Amino acid sequence: MVDNLTKIQRSYCMSKIKCKNTQPEVIYKKNNKQIISHPAVYGKPDFIDYKNKAVIFIDGCFWHKCQKHYKEPKSNKRYWIPKIKKNIMRDQEINMVYKSNGWKVIRIWEHELRKK
Secondary structure (H helix, E strand, O other): OOOOOOOHHHHHHOOOOOOOOHHHHHHHHHHHOEEEEEEOOOOOEEEEEEEOOEEEEEOOOOOOOOOOOOOOOOOOOHHHHHHHHHHHHHHHHHHHHHHOOOOOEEEHHHHHHOOO
């Protein structure tokens, strides 16, 4: 299926997607004030807790293929499906690196933090 937006329109829409301080992240931060947001460390975790040696990732249901909420894209599948597979592979690699260095990896789905 062909994208129904022009390249300029699609680029504009994609530029509006936030990667920091999303609603789920703000909710998590409100309840966990002792952790550091968006540290400049490997894998770009959303939060890091040095005291408990833990990295925390808030994973979006679409971007990381949540089994409950993921819906395959209807357009531009040749781009999106490999992109999402790469995200999942990168997540696994990041998990392995942190765990092999004695860190806890906590991954929280965005739907677990969404306001009800």
